[in-house]
Amino acid sequence: MTTNNVQPARGTRDFLPADVRRREYVIGVVRDVYERYGFEPLETPAFENIETLLGKYGEEGNKLIFKILKRGEHEGSGEADLALRYDLTVPLARVIAQYQNELPKFFKRYQIQPVWRADRPARGRFREFYQCDIDAIGSTSPVVEAELLGAVADVMTRLGFQDFVVRLNHRRLLSAILERSGLPRVQHGEALIAIDKLDKLDRDQVTLDMVARGIDRQTAIRCLDAFTHPRTSDNSALLESLETSLSTHGEGAQVVSEVKELLQLCETTAAAGRIRLDLSLARGLSYYTGAIMEVAVPDLAGSLGGGGRYDNLIGMFLGRDVPACGFSLGLERIIVVMTERKMFPDSVEHGAVDVMVTLWNDKSRADALALAADFRRAGLRVEVYPEADKLGKQFKYASSRNVPFVAIVGDDERARGEVTIKDLRTGGQLSTPRTEAAAHVSRLVSLSNSSNLSNLSNVSNSHSND
Numbered sequence: 001m002t003t004n005n006v007q008p009a010r011g012t013r014d015f016l017p018a019d020v021r022r023r024e025y026v027i028g029v030v031r032d033v034y035e036r037y038g039f040e041p042l043e044t045p046a047f048e049n050i051e052t053l054l055g056k057y058g059e060e061g062n063k064l065i066f067k068i069l070k071r072g073e074h075e076g077s078g079e080a081d082l083a084l085r086y087d088l089t090v091p092l093a094r095v096i097a098q099y100q101n102e103l104p105k106f107f108k109r110y111q112i113q114p115v116w117r118a119d120r121p122a123r124g125r126f127r128e129f130y131q132c133d134i135d136a137i138g139s140t141s142p143v144v145e146a147e148l149l150g151a152v153a154d155v156m157t158r159l160g161f162q163d164f165v166v167r168l169n170h171r172r173l174l175s176a177i178l179e180r181s182g183l184p185r186v187q188h189g190e191a192l193i194a195i196d197k198l199d200k201l202d203r204d205q206v207t208l209d210m211v212a213r214g215i216d217r218q219t220a221i222r223c224l225d226a227f228t229h230p231r232t233s234d235n236s237a238l239l240e241s242l243e244t245s246l247s248t249h250g251e252g253a254q255v256v257s258e259v260k261e262l263l264q265l266c267e268t269t270a271a272a273g274r275i276r277l278d279l280s281l282a283r284g285l286s287y288y289t290g291a292i293m294e295v296a297v298p299d300l301a302g303s304l305g306g307g308g309r310y311d312n313l314i315g316m317f318l319g320r321d322v323p324a325c326g327f328s329l330g331l332e333r334i335i336v337v338m339t340e341r342k343m344f345p346d347s348v349e350h351g352a353v354d355v356m357v358t359l360w361n362d363k364s365r366a367d368a369l370a371l372a373a374d375f376r377r378a379g380l381r382v383e384v385y386p387e388a389d390k391l392g393k394q395f396k397y398a399s400s401r402n403v404p405f406v407a408i409v410g411d412d413e414r415a416r417g418e419v420t421i422k423d424l425r426t427g428g429q430l431s432t433p434r435t436e437a438a439a440h441v442s443r444l445v446s447l448s449n450s451s452n453l454s455n456l457s458n459v460s461n462s463h464s465n466d
Contacts, residue, residue, distance in 0.1 A: 011119070011127025018349070022335050023130070025348045027112055029158050030132045030329065034110040037151045039134050042109040044091040050083045056090045056313065058286035060193055064117045066127075084116035088133045089287075089310070089326055096137055096324075097317035107137040112331075125302075126332055132305075135326030137314070142262045145291050145309065148327045150269030152295055152305065155329065157270065160343045164304070166274050167294045169281040170259050171308070173242070176252030177279070180245065181222040187215055189286060195227055196282035200301065203228060227279045235263055235277045262291060287313040293327065300337055305329035351402035354381045354445045355421075360410050361388045367409060371419065371437070375407070378438035380445065399424050404448055405441055409434075 008014050015023065031041075053065055067080035085091055088111045096103065111133045119127060134151060136144045149166055156164045174195075178188050190213040194206050201209070203224055210220035226245075239260055246252030259277065266275050283292045283306060290309030297304060307327030315321040338344055357372045359365065368384055375382045383403065385394045391408065398406050408420040408429075419437040421444070422429040432440045 009127075011121040013126065013128075017352070019335075021348050021352060022339065022344055023331065025344060026159065026331060026334055026338070027130075027132070030112065030155050030331075031110070033151055033155045033158060034132075034134050036154075037108075037134070037147060039108045039110040039136075039151075042092070042095065042111045043113060044085070044088070044095060044111070046114070047082045047084050048091060048094070050080050052094055052317075053083050053086055053090055056287060056316070057086060058189065058193065061086060061286075064119050066116045066118050086117060087115050088113060088131050088328065089135065089313070092133075092135055092137075092326075093314040093324070094317050096314050096322060100318065103137075105138050108134070109137075110134045123301075123336065130331035132329040132331055133326060135324060137322060137324045140311070140323040142258065142265055142291075144325045145262055145293075146265040146269055146271075148307065148325060149266055149271040149275065149293065152327050152329065153269065153271035153274050156295060156304075159334065159338065161297060164274065164295055164297050165276050166271060167278040167281045167296060167303075168259070168263070168275050168291065169278055169293075170255050170291050171288050172251060172255040172290065173259065173279075174282060176246055176249050176255060177226045178223060180249060180252070181226050182219050183215065183223055187213075191215060191220075191223060192282045195223070195280065198227070198280045198282075235275065238277050238279070239263075259291070283308060291325070295329070297337060299340075300333065302333070303330070304333050304337070349402075350404075352381055353383045353401060353403045355405040355407055355441050356383045356385060356394070356398045356401070356403045357407045358391060358394045358409075359385045359388050360408075364388075364409065364414075367414070371407060371409060371434075374438045375441060378442050380438065380441060395422070395424060405444060407437065407441070 013019075047068060050065075050067060054062060057065075065086050066084040068082035068084065070077055070079050070081050092109065092111065096107070112130060114128055114130050116128050119125060121127060134148060136148065149168075153164075153166065174192060175185070175188055178191055179185065183191055191210060194209040194213060194215075197209065198206055207217070207220050207224060210223070211217050215223075239256060242256045243253065246256060263275055263277070266272060281292060281294060283294070287310045288308040289311045292306070292308035294303040294306035296302070305328055307325070309323075309325040311323045312321050314324055355375055357368045357375070359368050372382045372384045383401070385397065395406060404423065404425055406422045406424060408422060410420075413420055413431065413434075416431075417434050418431045419434050420429055420431045421437070421441060423444070
């Protein structure tokens with residue numbers, strides 16, 4: 001008998017209950033923070049017309065788009081007319097162009113949906129993954145960037161990250177440095193694709209990549225000399241150095257002033273003290289036009305999210321430029337780091353059931369279901385053990401499901417009109433009138449959620465060894 005391959009497709013994952021709880025927890029925090037900053041929800045289709053996506057991400061991005069072959073009479077032609085969305089930004093640009101007359105002057109949206117990339121899977125990198133995006137459309141003010149960075153910092157802090165930094169750079173600053181290094185503007189795009197790999201490859205490898213892209217070796221070395229400043233938290237020293245080196249470059253001097261203003265604005269937000277000006281940050285996507293940023297933690301290669309200003313992208317669909325800036329958090333990478341660091345609350349890690357109702361015998365099925373209904377009306381999350389079994393086995397099952405409390409209604413309890421509640425964490429148990437059982441368990445769950453173990457007394461141990 002042939003055994004079918006039961007593994008999911010490479011670069012994708014199944015999400016078991018514990019995985020889903022972690023994802024929903026992170027998404028809940030992200031959504032709450034984004035809405036506090038005035039962003040509204042948006043969703044777009046999983047696939048787009050292929051011409052919508054091609055040419056928007058640069059050479060590297062085009063190679064990673066999952067194309068959908070034509071169907072019907074065109075099947076077998078090898079041609080594609082659709083593609084799975086690569087990110088949430090290009091679909092947003094299409095939406096802005098389509099609904100421009102129905103959206104407010106300053107449109108702020110958040111979008112939490114999966115995207116697909118034909119990338120090589122690695123730790124924290126998948127071919128199917130969720131992005132958590134915020135974008136602000138319609139203003140060139142640096143207040144937009146400051147608000148985005150504040151929101152991202154708020155999310156990271158709420159999730160429990162204490163060691164994150166936000167790397168900041170500017171595309172026009174990169175161009176000014178490249179020009180000062182003697183690189184012709186026509187080669188800037190190729191250079192930035194290579195420089196964007198500095199956090200993954202060593203300097204010699206990046207130099208070889210630049211040469212392979214047709215850039216003179218000595219020019220490549222000069223460029224990398226300009227970009228590989230030691231990383232430091234002293235933004236002011238780096239700004240002073242840039243002001244000196246770009247003093248004769250008109251646009252360069254102007255953009256240094258803009259970066260300085262943005263850093264000052266960020267000091268009034270939740271991102272205060274988190275921003276690190278980093279000249280090696282390039283971000284490979286070709287649509288960025290201004291400030292670019294990434295959020296990172298020390299023990300993960302790459303970033304937990306990134307974004308920037310893209311004032312020309314919407315114009316590709318609309319025919320006129322519309323200022324825009326956005327940031328995308330990588331849900332999967334955040335979850336990987338939080339899981340490894342054990343950052344999730346116990347309520348997330350330990351299951352979604354507050355109390356399990358035991359089944360004493362087959363005749364008590366209806367009574368067990370009725371008690372469960374009482375508990376659920378009180379807002380509790382309840383599981384009913386489906387079979388009459390020894391209590392020891394039922395307790396063991398509840399423990400395996402991380403259920404903190406078990407409700408027992410045996411013949412004695414039924415005769416007295418009571419329910420015995422057992423705390424599986426302490427081993428204690430007590431009996432309470434049936435009419436008060438739901439309120440009593442609710443109080444215990446509330447105490448449990450506030451990390452206070454209930455002081456259940458061993459009033460009755462009559463069932464503990466059954």
